[in-house]
Amino acid sequence: xKDQKAKIMFVCRTAPYGTIYEQEAIEAMIMFSSYEQDISVxxxxxxxxxLKKGQDPSLINIKxxxxxxxxxxxxxxxxxxxxxxxxxxxxxxxxxxxxxxVEVIPRAELxxxxxxxxxxxxx
Numbered sequence: 001x002k003d004q005k006a007k008i009m010f011v012c013r014t015a016p017y018g019t020i021y022e023q024e025a026i027e028a029m030i031m032f033s034s035y036e037q038d039i040s041v042x043x044x045x046x047x048x049x050x051l052k053k054g055q056d057p058s059l060i061n062i063k064x065x066x067x068x069x070x071x072x073x074x075x076x077x078x079x080x081x082x083x084x085x086x087x088x089x090x091x092x093x094x095x096x097x098x099x100x101x102v103e104v105i106p107r108a109e110l111x112x113x114x115x116x117x118x119x120x121x122x123x
Contacts, residue, residue, distance in 0.1 A: 044087050
Protein backbone atom coordinates (compact mmCIF):
# COMPACT_ATOMS: atom_id res chain seq x y z
CA UNK A 1 0.00 0.00 0.00
CA LYS A 2 1.36 3.39 -1.01
CA ASP A 3 1.85 5.98 1.74
CA GLN A 4 -0.43 8.99 1.51
CA LYS A 5 0.94 12.44 2.07
CA ALA A 6 -0.20 14.06 5.29
CA LYS A 7 -2.41 17.12 4.76
CA ILE A 8 -0.83 20.01 6.63
CA MET A 9 -2.07 23.58 6.83
CA PHE A 10 -0.20 26.60 8.09
CA VAL A 11 -2.60 29.22 9.41
CA CYS A 12 -1.08 32.70 9.21
CA ARG A 13 -3.17 35.00 11.37
CA THR A 14 -0.83 37.76 12.51
CA ALA A 15 0.35 40.91 10.77
CA PRO A 16 3.60 40.43 8.87
CA TYR A 17 5.61 42.97 10.86
CA GLY A 18 6.17 43.47 14.57
CA THR A 19 6.63 39.78 15.41
CA ILE A 20 8.81 36.95 14.18
CA TYR A 21 5.82 34.72 13.34
CA GLU A 22 5.96 35.23 9.57
CA GLN A 23 9.66 34.39 9.34
CA GLU A 24 9.17 31.31 11.52
CA ALA A 25 6.20 30.19 9.44
CA ILE A 26 8.20 30.44 6.22
CA GLU A 27 11.09 28.48 7.71
CA ALA A 28 8.70 25.78 8.93
CA MET A 29 7.04 25.60 5.49
CA ILE A 30 10.42 24.99 3.89
CA MET A 31 11.25 22.31 6.44
CA PHE A 32 7.92 20.50 6.06
CA SER A 33 8.11 20.64 2.26
CA SER A 34 11.33 18.63 2.36
CA TYR A 35 9.25 15.72 3.67
CA GLU A 36 7.01 15.85 0.59
CA GLN A 37 3.76 16.49 2.43
CA ASP A 38 0.54 18.04 1.07
CA ILE A 39 0.96 21.59 2.39
CA SER A 40 -1.53 24.44 2.24
CA VAL A 41 -1.37 27.91 3.75
CA UNK A 42 -4.37 29.92 4.97
CA UNK A 43 -4.23 33.63 5.68
CA UNK A 44 -6.86 34.85 8.13
CA UNK A 45 -7.27 37.86 10.37
CA UNK A 46 -4.34 40.27 10.13
CA UNK A 47 -2.40 37.54 8.30
CA UNK A 48 -4.03 38.73 5.06
CA UNK A 49 -1.67 41.72 5.12
CA UNK A 50 1.20 39.30 4.43
CA LEU A 51 0.01 38.99 0.82
CA LYS A 52 -0.67 42.65 0.08
CA LYS A 53 1.17 44.01 -2.97
CA GLY A 54 3.44 47.03 -2.75
CA GLN A 55 4.84 46.56 0.75
CA ASP A 56 8.06 48.38 1.63
CA PRO A 57 9.15 47.48 5.16
CA SER A 58 12.70 48.67 4.46
CA LEU A 59 11.89 51.82 6.44
CA ILE A 60 11.69 49.66 9.56
CA ASN A 61 14.67 47.49 8.53
CA ILE A 62 12.63 44.35 7.92
CA LYS A 63 12.72 42.06 4.91
CA UNK A 64 9.66 41.99 2.64
CA UNK A 65 8.45 38.37 2.62
CA UNK A 66 5.56 38.92 0.18
CA UNK A 67 7.23 37.37 -2.86
CA UNK A 68 8.55 34.49 -0.75
CA UNK A 69 5.10 32.90 -0.73
CA UNK A 70 5.07 32.64 -4.52
CA UNK A 71 8.50 31.01 -4.50
CA UNK A 72 7.34 28.59 -1.83
CA UNK A 73 4.33 27.66 -3.91
CA UNK A 74 6.35 27.06 -7.06
CA UNK A 75 9.69 25.74 -5.77
CA UNK A 76 8.60 24.00 -2.57
CA UNK A 77 5.31 22.59 -3.84
CA UNK A 78 2.94 24.35 -1.46
CA UNK A 79 -0.42 23.07 -2.73
CA UNK A 80 -2.62 26.08 -2.05
CA UNK A 81 -2.50 29.63 -0.72
CA UNK A 82 -5.93 30.50 0.67
CA UNK A 83 -7.12 33.90 1.86
CA UNK A 84 -10.27 34.23 3.91
CA UNK A 85 -12.66 36.58 2.11
CA UNK A 86 -14.26 37.95 5.28
CA UNK A 87 -10.84 38.82 6.75
CA UNK A 88 -10.11 40.89 3.66
CA UNK A 89 -13.46 42.68 3.88
CA UNK A 90 -13.08 43.36 7.61
CA UNK A 91 -9.72 45.06 6.92
CA UNK A 92 -10.73 46.99 3.82
CA UNK A 93 -8.38 45.01 1.56
CA UNK A 94 -9.57 44.20 -1.94
CA UNK A 95 -8.81 40.97 -3.75
CA UNK A 96 -6.93 42.89 -6.46
CA UNK A 97 -4.59 44.25 -3.74
CA UNK A 98 -3.18 40.75 -3.23
CA UNK A 99 -0.62 38.65 -5.03
CA UNK A 100 -2.02 37.02 -8.15
CA UNK A 101 -1.59 33.38 -7.18
CA VAL A 102 -3.81 33.17 -4.11
CA GLU A 103 -7.31 31.79 -3.79
CA VAL A 104 -9.81 33.96 -1.92
CA ILE A 105 -12.51 31.79 -0.36
CA PRO A 106 -15.38 32.37 2.09
CA ARG A 107 -14.92 31.57 5.77
CA ALA A 108 -17.27 28.55 5.66
CA GLU A 109 -15.35 27.00 2.76
CA LEU A 110 -12.03 27.60 4.53
CA UNK A 111 -13.39 25.90 7.64
CA UNK A 112 -14.27 22.86 5.54
CA UNK A 113 -10.73 22.77 4.16
CA UNK A 114 -9.32 23.10 7.68
CA UNK A 115 -11.45 20.13 8.76
CA UNK A 116 -9.79 18.01 6.04
CA UNK A 117 -6.31 18.61 7.44
CA UNK A 118 -4.37 16.17 9.56
CA UNK A 119 -2.14 18.89 11.06
CA UNK A 120 -2.76 22.61 11.67
CA UNK A 121 0.14 24.89 12.47
CA UNK A 122 -0.96 28.36 13.64
CA UNK A 123 1.33 31.37 13.33
